[in-house]
């Protein structure tokens with residue numbers, strides 16, 4: 001029977017309304033009540049939904065469920081960053097990272113198990129591509145993080161606890177979100193729905209390695225902040241670092257970005273640029289980048305490279321990064337340097353590996369099914 005139940009997590013509002021009407025003969029406002037319970041109050045159990053009639057709750061339990069991914073491990077960095085590994089099935093995991101800052105809390109979520117883009121400097125690429133996440137698995141990351149963060153703040157008093165922990169969501173975890181367009185877009189709609197997570201479109205960021213056709217499609221269909229992993233100021237170098245560039249070169253990619261901003265009436269695209277020692281961090285690269293960005297609705301975010309086992313790259317020295325940023329700023333291109341967070345627990349950009357092939361995880365398989373959870377404090 002369980003297989004026939006519909007998972008309500010991640011169902012767009014219109015679909016949820018249709019579901020309650022068709023399967024349960026209920027009015028649309030029931031769907032709205034359900035959304036409030038699921039997202040605002042983090043309920044996973046129909047019996048707890050006290051403003052729904054008992055009979056309706058029982059009916060719901062027969063045809064529907066609220067199923068979220070299971071947490072395998074939680075790690076807490078010395079800087080407060082938290083990383084959860086979530087079980088996708090017997091052997092596969094994905095990672096979700098929460099980055100607290102004084103004025104906001106950013107949740108970095110995954111869109112796929114593994115990634116097919118094969119960027120040479122990214123740990124996720126090493127595990128290859130496994131599968132797309134479903135809408136429920138994408139939204140489930142937010143649902144779980146919210147629950148965990150609320151629980152961990154239970155001891156705090158008043159405002160701190162009542163204030164929302166997650167103020168921003170970024171698709172900068174594992175996977176290429178535009179390669180999973182079909183599931184990522186409905187998930188983003190839930191993030192922005194006022195009965196969902198109610199985030200403004202500026203607080204939901206999709207980061208892409210540059211799937212040009214999907215950027216055009218997104219421009220028509222969904223209004224969110226766009227970040228693009230540029231990493232190189234010319235095609236020769238970008239072909240090497242971000243292989244998708246061979247299919248969609250820089251001029252096509254940038255044309256899609258400017259179109260996106262026009263169409264969406266947006267402010268700017270954020271270009272991510274990972275600083276690799278001796279590879280893309282020279283003054284001439286900065287000058288080439290200026291030519292691409294000058295006068296455009298663009299911001300450049302320089303990312304200190306995070307090392308991972310087996311990588312051939314090194315992080316640019318801080319002085320090289322500062323010089324690079326100086327050249328951009330001097331020529332009127334807005335550039336900032338990303339602060340590295342959570343690197344002591346391998347939670348920083350490009351370090352998410354999901355350990356899909358980790359043998360201990362395979363061996364632990366059976367045990368994990370029973371719901372064991374471990375918290376590793378670092």
Ligand code: SAH
Nearest residue numbers: 122172176207208209229272305306349350
């Ligand atoms: N596939 C998407 C989103 C995931 S990567 C994309 O490419 O944008 C999120 C960001 O982390 C990207 O800008 C990515 O290039 C960067 N990144 C990947 N590996 C990194 C590493 N080892 N150190 C620092 N940043 C890295």
